[in-house]
Amino acid sequence: MRHLGTSIQKQILLSLERRTDATFEGDNEQRSTAAMIIAAACVEEFGGRRSKEALEWILLAASLGNSRAKSHIYRISKALNLYSEHESCILTFLTESARTGNRLAMEDLLTVCPEKGREALEELERTRRIQRELILPFLK
Numbered sequence: 001m002r003h004l005g006t007s008i009q010k011q012i013l014l015s016l017e018r019r020t021d022a023t024f025e026g027d028n029e030q031r032s033t034a035a036m037i038i039a040a041a042c043v044e045e046f047g048g049r050r051s052k053e054a055l056e057w058i059l060l061a062a063s064l065g066n067s068r069a070k071s072h073i074y075r076i077s078k079a080l081n082l083y084s085e086h087e088s089c090i091l092t093f094l095t096e097s098a099r100t101g102n103r104l105a106m107e108d109l110l111t112v113c114p115e116k117g118r119e120a121l122e123e124l125e126r127t128r129r130i131q132r133e134l135i136l137p138f139l140k
Contacts, residue, residue, distance in 0.1 A: 009047030013038055020060060032066035039069075039076075055082045062093045070097035071105040074112060095120055101128075 004012070019026060019034035039057035042049040055077055061069035070093040077083040077090050091113060097105035098120040106124075110117030 006048060009041070013041055013047045013049065016041075020057075028064040029066075032061040032064035032069065035061035035064065036066060036069060052080055052082065055080055055086065059086065059089060059093075067097065067100070067102070070094070071102040074105075074108040091116065099123055 016034045016038050018024065020031050020038070022031075024031060035057045038049075039054040039061065041047060042054035042057060043051050045051060055073075058069045058073050058076055062073055073090050074083070074094050077086060083090060091109075094105050094109050094112070095116055098109045098117065101124055106117065106121060109120055
């Protein structure tokens with residue numbers, strides 16, 4: 001994208017921004033994907049964007065249900081030195097991702113908030129135990 005020049009980069013990013021709008025006809029998956037692309041462009045500082053803007057786009061993607069955004073949000077926020085500004089929201093997304101079994105999110109949650117991490121791990125283990133108990137009779 002760098003070879004396109006700033007003005008074309010800006011046009012592309014504005015088009016993607018329109019796709020993230022709630023009035024966009026697409027679904028949340030399409031909206032969150034557009035937000036993730038914009039976040040990547042911000043990190044790379046394409047189209048006049050600044051890396052600090054990336055977290056807002058990742059927060060949007062996570063709020064739209066993007067599992068990748070939820071699992072990576074902590075590390076990105078730390079890299080951008082923005083974790084403390086959005087700690088509560090980031091912990092919520094990190095916890096949601098850890099509860100689904102995402103290893104990266106679980107590792108980060110156990111590091112940043114060990115109590116919540118242990119709770120999420122216990123919940124995940126309970127869920128998996130129940131799933132095994134439901135499936136095993138069918139495998140015999």
